[in-house]
Amino acid sequence: MNKSFGRKIAIYAVLTFFTAVIALPLIIVLSSSFRTPSNMQSHLKLFTEIDLQSYRIAFNTMNFPMKFINSIITTGGSVFVIVVIGTMVAYPISRIKNKFMRWLYYFFVAGLVIPAQMVIVPVTQMFNTLNIPETRFTPMIMFITCSLPFSTFLYTGFLKKIPVELEESAYIDGASLWVRLKDVVFPLLKPAHVAVIITQGLWIWNDYFFPMVFLTKSKFYTLPLGMIQFLGSKDNPAQWNILFAACILVVLPLIVAFSLMQKKFISGITAGSVKG
Amino acid sequence: MKKIKKWFDSKSLIFPNKMYWFIIPALLMFTVFWILPIFQLFRYSLTNYNGITNNFRFVGLSNYKFLLRQGTILNSSKNTLIYTIVLVLGNNILALGLAILLNIKIKAKGLFRTIAYLPALFSPIVVGFIWSYVYMPDSGLIASLLNAFGFGAINFNILGNYDWAIYGVAIVEIWKRFGTTMIIYLAGLQTIDTSLIEASRIDGCNEWQIVRFIKLPLISASITINIVLSVIYGLKAFHYIFVMTNGGPGTATNTLMYQIYNIAFSEQMMGKASALAVVAFLVIITITIIMLIFMNKREVEL
Numbered sequence: 001m002n003k004s005f006g007r008k009i010a011i012y013a014v015l016t017f018f019t020a021v022i023a024l025p026l027i028i029v030l031s032s033s034f035r036t037p038s039n040m041q042s043h044l045k046l047f048t049e050i051d052l053q054s055y056r057i058a059f060n061t062m063n064f065p066m067k068f069i070n071s072i073i074t075t076g077g078s079v080f081v082i083v084v085i086g087t088m089v090a091y092p093i094s095r096i097k098n099k100f101m102r103w104l105y106y107f108f109v110a111g112l113v114i115p116a117q118m119v120i121v122p123v124t125q126m127f128n129t130l131n132i133p134e135t136r137f138t139p140m141i142m143f144i145t146c147s148l149p150f151s152t153f154l155y156t157g158f159l160k161k162i163p164v165e166l167e168e169s170a171y172i173d174g175a176s177l178w179v180r181l182k183d184v185v186f187p188l189l190k191p192a193h194v195a196v197i198i199t200q201g202l203w204i205w206n207d208y209f210f211p212m213v214f215l216t217k218s219k220f221y222t223l224p225l226g227m228i229q230f231l232g233s234k235d236n237p238a239q240w241n242i243l244f245a246a247c248i249l250v251v252l253p254l255i256v257a258f259s260l261m262q263k264k265f266i267s268g269i270t271a272g273s274v275k276g
Numbered sequence: 277m278k279k280i281k282k283w284f285d286s287k288s289l290i291f292p293n294k295m296y297w298f299i300i301p302a303l304l305m306f307t308v309f310w311i312l313p314i315f316q317l318f319r320y321s322l323t324n325y326n327g328i329t330n331n332f333r334f335v336g337l338s339n340y341k342f343l344l345r346q347g348t349i350l351n352s353s354k355n356t357l358i359y360t361i362v363l364v365l366g367n368n369i370l371a372l373g374l375a376i377l378l379n380i381k382i383k384a385k386g387l388f389r390t391i392a393y394l395p396a397l398f399s400p401i402v403v404g405f406i407w408s409y410v411y412m413p414d415s416g417l418i419a420s421l422l423n424a425f426g427f428g429a430i431n432f433n434i435l436g437n438y439d440w441a442i443y444g445v446a447i448v449e450i451w452k453r454f455g456t457t458m459i460i461y462l463a464g465l466q467t468i469d470t471s472l473i474e475a476s477r478i479d480g481c482n483e484w485q486i487v488r489f490i491k492l493p494l495i496s497a498s499i500t501i502n503i504v505l506s507v508i509y510g511l512k513a514f515h516y517i518f519v520m521t522n523g524g525p526g527t528a529t530n531t532l533m534y535q536i537y538n539i540a541f542s543e544q545m546m547g548k549a550s551a552l553a554v555v556a557f558l559v560i561i562t563i564t565i566i567m568l569i570f571m572n573k574r575e576v577e578l
Binding site (some may be wrong): 008011014015018019021022024025026028029042043044085086088089091092095096098104108111112113114115116117118119120121122123124125126131141142143144146149152164167168171174177181202203206207208209213221223224227228229230231240243244247250251254255258262265266269270 | 285290291292294295296298299301302303305309310312313314316317320325327345371374377378380382384385388389391392393394395396397398399400401402405406410415417420421424435450454455456459460463472505508511512514515517522531533534536540541546549550552553556557561564
């Protein structure tokens with residue numbers, strides 16, 4: 001009894017320590033974001049001032065509403081296309097059993113290890129060759145492409161667990177191939193859709209690299225790209241409170257989404273790993 | 277011809293060859309924007325292409341020779357490997373340890389899991405800003421804490437230290453990935469049948485033996501996936517260097533990916549950037565293959 005009590009205390013001590021390490025930077029960011037920009041006292045004095053001036057400046061400098069809408073369009077559009085063409089490509093891969101299909105599977109999945117920065121030079125060149133104009137949709141092409149290895153991998157794993165008998169009976173009932181994919185298989189893949197939407201949506205919403213490379217007009221900028229303009233003010237201590245407010249503004253939509261769908265987030269993360 | 281037909285034919289009524297049409301959109305995008313560019317890398321790496329004019333010429337292997345002579349290849353490969361090793365070890369040991377602790381029935385488990393996961397929601401650029409502040413000399417979080425506890429004499433500046441900067445950056449990525457990794461380990465641990473644990477306890481196993489001989493082998497799939505993911509993320513090291521150090525001090529945190537980006541977009545030397553990308557490609561492929569062979573072997577042993 002005594003021994004297990006001591007062990008519990010030790011466990012809680014370790015957990016408290018790690019919680020502090022993880023949360024302390026976040027708490028300080030939150031506390032400092034509520035200070036006026038000129039408040040330069042030690043950041044360790046938490047929540048000594050509650051003021052929205054830093055937020056107002058950050059909101060206006062980065063033109064939050066427009067970037068927010070661009071982020072929504074980019075993320076929503078890319079994820080929608082990924083779900084559709086990811087299901088489409090994984091369906092034959094999981095159902096047709098021959099060498100070509102196995103090879104095609106490895107062909108896609110091998111893309112998981114290739115970093116975007118590695119191919120960015122020829123990719124921009126490819127965009128020039130194909131004369132793809134700069135619009136808010138340009139980075140979406142790369143988001144969708146880069147997401148294909150993971151989504152193919154995940155959808156194929158899930159599809160292999162769906163019994164073929166369901167489709168056989170639909171076939172006997174006269175359902176065409178397209179109808180079977182759309183009305184039988186697609187709804188059954190719901191856990192996979194959740195995993196793809198959460199993991200890929202999170203990455204696309206947060207990514208600044210592709211927008212940074214492909215977009216020059218600030219009216220197309222997404223939220224993370226809006227953060228880049230603060231890069232220069234990192235060395236100026238007078239800017240930190242505004243910078244922190246900008247950080248909170250960019251993260252806020254995801255915190256809201258996460259608190260509304262915590263269960264889905266957790267199952268989304270684990271689905272990808274368990275199927276592997 | 278017959279052989280090709282045999283290769284492709286689905287041999288099924290329900291899943292006819294018509295299904296191949298479903299592949300087209302994904303295959304087209306993936307080939308045009310991902311596979312062809314990889315092949316292009318090899319071509320550009322032999323030219324003096326600068327990204328603006330199209331009348332570049334072939335210069336043979338001089339790009340590679342230049343990068344080798346400058347020590348760029350060796351330095352950035354070394355930094356990438358250090359970053360990867362620190363990330364793989366730090367992330368997995370911490371996450372696995374805490375997942376095992378959390379798996380014992382205790383209160384506040386959900387709360388800790390939520391807090392640990394929070395950094396995963398943050399954009400790398402936001403994380404980079406937050407940690408720029410944490411590491412800032414004099415007035416940053418760590419420096420202020422040292423001051424408050426009376427260690428003000430220590431001049432804390434990890435990102436300005438030639439030897440330690442790369443570890444400082446890797447710690448940031450551990451901070452961000454820790455929660456996700458732990459959740460994957462927790463999910464693995466929860467699949468273990470409790471009767472197995474009880475049986476081993478009756479047989480007289482102590483806590484360490486239960487972890488080592490029952491739990492770890494049973495979650496080997498989670499261990500594999502987490503190590504593979506950490507290696508992949510480690511080899512892709514870019515974001516925190518871009519936001520926090522710009523490769524500095526000197527070249528101490530120049531990883532392969534940051535160096536490629538820097539040569540291509542700051543110095544406008546696309547040929548040299550492509551040459552380094554080819555080297556990075558070979559490094560990544562080699563490590564991936566070694567990792568796959570090693571993982572296959574280990575899973576059988578366990």
